Amino acid sequence: MTAHAAALRLPADAQPAAAAARESAVLVRGLSYSVRGARRRESGTDILAGVDLAIAPRQFVSIVGPSGCGKSTLLNFLAGLLPVQAGQVDLGRDAGGKPRTLGYMFQQHGLLAWRTVQKNVELGLEVAGVPAAERAERARAMLADMGLQGFERHYPREISGGMCQRVALARTLATQPDLILMDEPFGALDAQTRTFIQEMFSQYWEQHRKTVLFVTHDLAEAVFLSDRVLVMSARPGRIVAEYDIDLPRPRSIDALRAEPRFLSLIDGLWQDIKAQSAIAMKGRAP
Amino acid sequence: MSIATVQAGGGLGRAAQVRLLQALILVGTLSAWEGGVRSGLVDPFWTSSPSLIAAAFWESLQSLAIVRHTGVTLAEALAGLAAGCAGGILLGLLLGMSRVVGAAAEPFVIALNSLPRVALGPLIVMFAGIGFASKFLLAFSLVVVPMMINTYEGIKSVDRIQLNLMHVLRASRRQVFFKVLLPNCVPWIFSGIRVSISFAIIGAIVGEFISARAGIGYMIDEAAGGFDTTGMLMPLVVLMLIAFGLDRLVLAASERLLHWRDAKA
Numbered sequence: 001m002t003a004h005a006a007a008l009r010l011p012a013d014a015q016p017a018a019a020a021a022r023e024s025a026v027l028v029r030g031l032s033y034s035v036r037g038a039r040r041r042e043s044g045t046d047i048l049a050g051v052d053l054a055i056a057p058r059q060f061v062s063i064v065g066p067s068g069c070g071k072s073t074l075l076n077f078l079a080g081l082l083p084v085q086a087g088q089v090d091l092g093r094d095a096g097g098k099p100r101t102l103g104y105m106f107q108q109h110g111l112l113a114w115r116t117v118q119k120n121v122e123l124g125l126e127v128a129g130v131p132a133a134e135r136a137e138r139a140r141a142m143l144a145d146m147g148l149q150g151f152e153r154h155y156p157r158e159i160s161g162g163m164c165q166r167v168a169l170a171r172t173l174a175t176q177p178d179l180i181l182m183d184e185p186f187g188a189l190d191a192q193t194r195t196f197i198q199e200m201f202s203q204y205w206e207q208h209r210k211t212v213l214f215v216t217h218d219l220a221e222a223v224f225l226s227d228r229v230l231v232m233s234a235r236p237g238r239i240v241a242e243y244d245i246d247l248p249r250p251r252s253i254d255a256l257r258a259e260p261r262f263l264s265l266i267d268g269l270w271q272d273i274k275a276q277s278a279i280a281m282k283g284r285a286p
Numbered sequence: 287m288s289i290a291t292v293q294a295g296g297g298l299g300r301a302a303q304v305r306l307l308q309a310l311i312l313v314g315t316l317s318a319w320e321g322g323v324r325s326g327l328v329d330p331f332w333t334s335s336p337s338l339i340a341a342a343f344w345e346s347l348q349s350l351a352i353v354r355h356t357g358v359t360l361a362e363a364l365a366g367l368a369a370g371c372a373g374g375i376l377l378g379l380l381l382g383m384s385r386v387v388g389a390a391a392e393p394f395v396i397a398l399n400s401l402p403r404v405a406l407g408p409l410i411v412m413f414a415g416i417g418f419a420s421k422f423l424l425a426f427s428l429v430v431v432p433m434m435i436n437t438y439e440g441i442k443s444v445d446r447i448q449l450n451l452m453h454v455l456r457a458s459r460r461q462v463f464f465k466v467l468l469p470n471c472v473p474w475i476f477s478g479i480r481v482s483i484s485f486a487i488i489g490a491i492v493g494e495f496i497s498a499r500a501g502i503g504y505m506i507d508e509a510a511g512g513f514d515t516t517g518m519l520m521p522l523v524v525l526m527l528i529a530f531g532l533d534r535l536v537l538a539a540s541e542r543l544l545h546w547r548d549a550k551a
Contacts, residue, residue, distance in 0.1 A: 079453070080453065081450055081454070101456075110448050114472070115546075123455070127452070127457045127461055127465075157547070175455070
């Protein structure tokens with residue numbers, strides 16, 4: 001960690017940042033990140049430049065932005081997969097003082113091929129040390145929620161890509177994580193399957209209200225699912241715009257398609273992204 | 287009659303067609319060989335014949351010579367195979383678990399693997415004598431490196447997403463190892479074992495060629511001294527059948543353990 005980062009990391013008590021951290025499930029301040037060039041003489045590439053982000057508990061927040069803007073990198077910082085170079089990432093602690101539990105879902109399902117659907121969903125519970133009987137019960141219930149009852153004993157090879165992604169979703173939700181990070185989780189699915197799984201996830205979320213940070217390219221998806229949508233700039237990434245999605249819940253994709261407010265939100269996001277993509281193109285021109 | 291007509295007319299499935307073709311290859315090869323010798327086209331001095339080999343086998347079976355020699359070679363090969371697999375798997379896991387050690391050891395492992403290890407034979411015999419130990423060591427040396435490389439590759443091939451997932455779930459190193467890394471290696475280990483069966487037998491036989499008092503290699507060497515083609519081929523056929531049987535056993539075990547791989551959509 002650099003000195004800069006150390007200076008930004010505030011002591012846990014008697015600081016305004018600490019108070020804010022208690023109110024938010026996720027607090028990111030001045031997060032910057034750059035990677036060194038492959039060769040010594042190359043200068044480094046800045047990926048993130050001072051990302052500030054606060055997510056209230058039980059809020060669904062999406063991040064959209066031009067390709068390569070560092071959305072996934074930001075998610076990896078929150079997941080603890082990358083060491084913080086500069087800035088601060090605070091996920092808070094639960095009532096017992098333990099670090100908050102995380103769920104992470106990727107575009108690829110990452111199922112273990114040698115485990116049945118049921119055993120894949122149990123993985124997180126196994127790691128957490130949940131007793132076998134309870135774990136089986138919870139996984140079964142989660143699979144039923146995802147419309148996968150009857151497939152418990154199948155192997156990932158035996159089911160379709162859309163079903164694999166639902167199993168991955170069930171695996172993510174089965175541990176009931178405090179914070180769910182999702183990196184284009186439905187991006188690899190065909191349009192019909194995607195709509196189906198979006199509606200299912202939206203229903204689940206409206207019942208359970210977990211804190212979610214969702215990265216996507218699909219603006220309609222972001223607006224449909226989220227309470228807030230953040231727009232990231234072209235690389236190096238930072239948050240440049242924010243939209244409150246005030247559409248009433250429960251939402252349904254069919255009803256929203258004709259809703260002027262839904263379309264104008266998407267259009268606003270699209271204009272922002274187009275502007276950022278233009279900057280990105282100009283930056284890369286010779 | 288083409289295969290298509292067989293399928294349409296007789297309604298034979300693909301599996302049955304494969305069996306039929308296999309039977310034809312076996313019977314065809316053996317009868318061509320036997321027929322060539324019987325008709326005087328080829329001299330059995332050079333080629334022997336299936337019936338000569340069968341007769342020699344029967345004779346050797348009655349004197350128990352073939353049983354004793356096969357037992358000696360198999361003991362050497364199987365002991366080398368077992369020790370080589372155990373050692374290779376352990377080393378491979380060790381290399382795979384530590385990125386520093388693995389990366390540091392990699393060029394040495396590759397160099398060791400490109401070495402024709404049967405050429406170590408005379409050296410090993412010099413160190414370990416002409417008994418069981420030298421054949422065991424030679425078989426071991428042939429098995430251990432490919433097993434190590436296969437296991438190491440198995441660990442390296444693990445899906446990055448699965449490791450990230452385990453990290454996010456705050457899994458311990460132990461949990462990552464037993465729930466992701468080790469199961470990911472199992473198919474690699476099984477394919478390593480299948481190749482290693484023949485490597486182990488090669489090690490034992492080469493050891494026996496160099497110097498021995500018993501074993502299939504010794505039998506072949508003896509027969510070669512008397513220009514006895516049948517005597518050289520008979521123990522080879524026995525060994526081939528045993529190695530084939532062992533491979534089928536490992537294959538059956540691996541299909542049982544890896545049934546998830548053959549699962550179809």
